[in-house]
Amino acid sequence: MEFPKLRPRRLRKRKNIRELIRETKLTLDDLIYPIFVRHGENVVEEVSSMPGVYRYSLDRVVDAVKEVRDLGIPAVILFGIPEHKDEVGSDTWKDEGIIQRALRLIKKEVPEMYLITDVCFCEYTTHGHCGVLYEGDVHNDLTLENLKKQAISHARNGADMLAPSGMIDGMVKAIREALDSEGFEQIPIMAYSAKYASAFYGPFREAAESTPAFGDRKSYQMDPANRREALKEVLLDVQEGADIVMVKPALAYLDVIYAIREHTLLPVCAYNVSGEYSMIKAAGRLGWIEEKRVMVETLLSIKRAGADIIITYFAKDIAQMINSGEL
Numbered sequence: 018m019e020f021p022k023l024r025p026r027r028l029r030k031r032k033n034i035r036e037l038i039r040e041t042k043l044t045l046d047d048l049i050y051p052i053f054v055r056h057g058e059n060v061v062e063e064v065s066s067m068p069g070v071y072r073y074s075l076d077r078v079v080d081a082v083k084e085v086r087d088l089g090i091p092a093v094i095l096f097g098i099p100e101h102k103d104e105v106g107s108d109t110w111k112d113e114g115i116i117q118r119a120l121r122l123i124k125k126e127v128p129e130m131y132l133i134t135d136v137c138f139c140e141y142t143t144h145g146h147c148g149v150l151y152e153g154d155v156h157n158d159l160t161l162e163n164l165k166k167q168a169i170s171h172a173r174n175g176a177d178m179l180a181p182s183g184m185i186d187g188m189v190k191a192i193r194e195a196l197d198s199e200g201f202e203q204i205p206i207m208a209y210s211a212k213y214a215s216a217f218y219g220p221f222r223e224a225a226e227s228t229p230a231f232g233d234r235k236s237y238q239m240d241p242a243n244r245r246e247a248l249k250e251v252l253l254d255v256q257e258g259a260d261i262v263m264v265k266p267a268l269a270y271l272d273v274i275y276a277i278r279e280h281t282l283l284p285v286c287a288y289n290v291s292g293e294y295s296m297i298k299a300a301g302r303l304g305w306i307e308e309k310r311v312m313v314e315t316l317l318s319i320k321r322a323g324a325d326i327i328i329t330y331f332a333k334d335i336a337q338m339i340n341s342g343e344l
């Protein structure tokens with residue numbers, strides 16, 4: 018059969034029928050909201066390149082998490098900005114570290130929130146790289162030793178799930194073994210499996226003070242030109258015991274999300290990163306695009322590509338739209 022008998026427009030005629038046949042929907046339980054916790058007191062400061070995103074001191078972070086909870090968002094991922102950085106990022110494994118204190122506080126005040134921690138070093142090292150430096154590069158296996166300490170410390174202080182983001186070989190296996198040996202076998206690992214060396218992280222690095230002091234991250238993060246390599250990374254992480262795999266960034270890597278969805282049975286997470294957020298906010302502010310519609314369309318595309326979970330700075334905006342019936 019063909020036109021004029023076949024007319025796809027029949028199913029677009031009214032809102033009711035369009036909604037009945039809609040294939041992809043954004044829901045609250047797709048969302049993880051990133052939160053930046055910093056040293057200091059009574060600080061709520063907007064990240065200049067990320068309008069609507071703030072860095073909170075410990076005494077203000079609980080209210081921020083309550084707001085997220087009240088919107089119906091089930092989980093947050095925490096990033097810490099410590100007062101003191103050092104060569105190895107030792108704040109990451111101390112009980113009085115910024116993340117550990119935040120975990121204890123939020124666990125106590127907002128126990129229903131699911132707390133994920135970013136497990137990395139770049140915000141905590143003086144050089145801004147994601148591990149122990151040796152001859153100008155991140156030393157893989159020395160970094161694994163510190164990752165284990167950090168992971169155990171996060172778990173002990175109340176993290177519900179760990180998300181290692183350093184693209185260090187063997188990181189999932191090392192963290193899994195460390196967690197299991199300390200009795201944390203129930204804590205899942207969401208691995209940043211396919212994380213690209215991307216310019217889309219620019220605004221985050223301002224927010225998290227994690228710009229490398231020299232060089233770049235190309236010796237550990239992936240080349241944006243590669244897709245097969247992303248599958249290789251994912252398959253390795255699955256073997257090492259990852260519970261959820263992640264692609265990051267999302268928007269310029271929809272083909273990677275799609276390919277990974279086809280190749281693994283694990284849930285797939287996509288990180289809609291800072292630069293993706295800032296571009297939409299900036300163009301929206303200039304009046305060049307309709308911000309809300311572009312936001313929805315972007316997140317839908319990420320879900321349509323195959324992501325089960327989306328980490329996004331838009332989570333609160335989307336939740337508001339869902340809750341008010343606008344979406």
Ligand code: PBG
Nearest residue numbers: 137139182217218221290291292
């Ligand atoms: C590493 C980390 C980064 C992001 C999340 N975890 C920065 C980097 O790899 O340079 C970027 C997130 C974003 O851009 O929103 N700790």
